[in-house]
Amino acid sequence: GNSVTQMEGPVTLSEEAFLTINCTYTATGYPSLFWYVQYPGEGLQLLLKATKADDKGSNKGFEATYRKETTSFHLEKGSVQVSDSAVYFCALIYNAGNMLTFGGGTRLMVKP
């Protein structure tokens, strides 16, 4: 079956540090890949997505590239801010109507 593996947190960084959160997946075929962010006490918000190999999703300074050869979708940001503190979920989906498969989530804490 499909699965998503994320690096375990928490990840603690100082403001303006470089961020990488690793995500790898196991799936047959060509899933779409997503990063969601969850701020404290809130639901999930889509951060970025990529639907095919070599696509790069980007939003709010975050980037992730769909790497078919390494089955990875690592999240990166060049300079984190305190407001980026949240839980980040990597996920995949095959086609419309099918369920998302989530990674375990990675908590990011950014200190001023």
Next chain:
Amino acid sequence: GAVVSQHPSWVICKSGTSVKIECRSLDFQATTMFWYRQFPKQSLMLMATSNEGSKATYEQGVEKDKFLINHASLTLSTLTVTSAHPEDSSFYICSASVHNEQFFGPGTRLTVL
């Protein structure tokens, strides 16, 4: 963009009562909606897939008689936690699927005393 709302955002109830949570797609029609449960500091656990006009598909280990799901229209799905107990206290999140993407509601925090 696609917006999904949930109501209520939080609810506190006594043990043994039933609680209904609504999930609405505000600006699009969703033939499929999903219900998730999230425990503190954990990932989302899919409870069931709700298809408009048909019975929900429950994940293994989820009691269908306890978590009643109704998807009566293309914009509304409801989750009813029947005879709630403290162990049902959790964060419940719905999502609606359209164009190979899911849009999430803000979640409902249920506390059962």
